[in-house]
Amino acid sequence: MIGLAALAAIACACSTSNSINEHTRFSKADSLTDAYLVLSDSLLQSWNRVVGNELDKSRTLQEIITELDRAKLLTEELRESFDVRIEQLEKIRFTQATIEDRQTVTDYDVAFQSIIDDISQLTKSPSPTAFQYLQESSLINRLSYDSLARSFNEFIQKNKNALKDIDAGTELEAKPVFVKIK
DSSP states (O other), rough: OOOHHHHHHHHHHHHHHHHHHHHHHHHHHHHHHHHHHHHHHHHHHHHHHHHHHHHHHHHHHHHHHHHHTTTTTTTTHHHHHHHHHHHHHHHHHOOTTTTHHHHHHHHHHHHHHHHHHHHHHTTSOOOHHHHHHHHHHHHHHHHHHHHHHHHHHHHHHHHHHHHHHOOOTTTTOOOOOOOOOO
């Protein structure tokens, strides 16, 4: 009888041990999934801020050029030149896929700054405060994105096997980062 009771106790202990082990694995899987989703969402929001800032910069440029034209400070030739340059700026704007190419980002930034410099020369005044703010905001957004992308990439690298076990369909690719930020 004592042997039977001991066997039952051991069976109970093993059963309890297995359920604790299963619970632990379940919790770790949930934790990894949650961390992955939080990092992914944060990275997407950060990238959207980068893009939104670049769109704000372009809109501000267009508004200033429109105001200069209304004030009759632009010749038809100069207005067309600005329009073409802004159109080209839109075509060379970096994407998440191209930000690792230092030259792409540099070309975009130089082209943008060139338009600002020409407006400043035309108006004989320093760069408008709005542009200084937008340029600073752009730098901050890019740095924030890079920081999150590096954290995401480290997380993926460290937990790749466990994440594949959780969901084989999850895309586990490293995210690009800005190589050089002015």
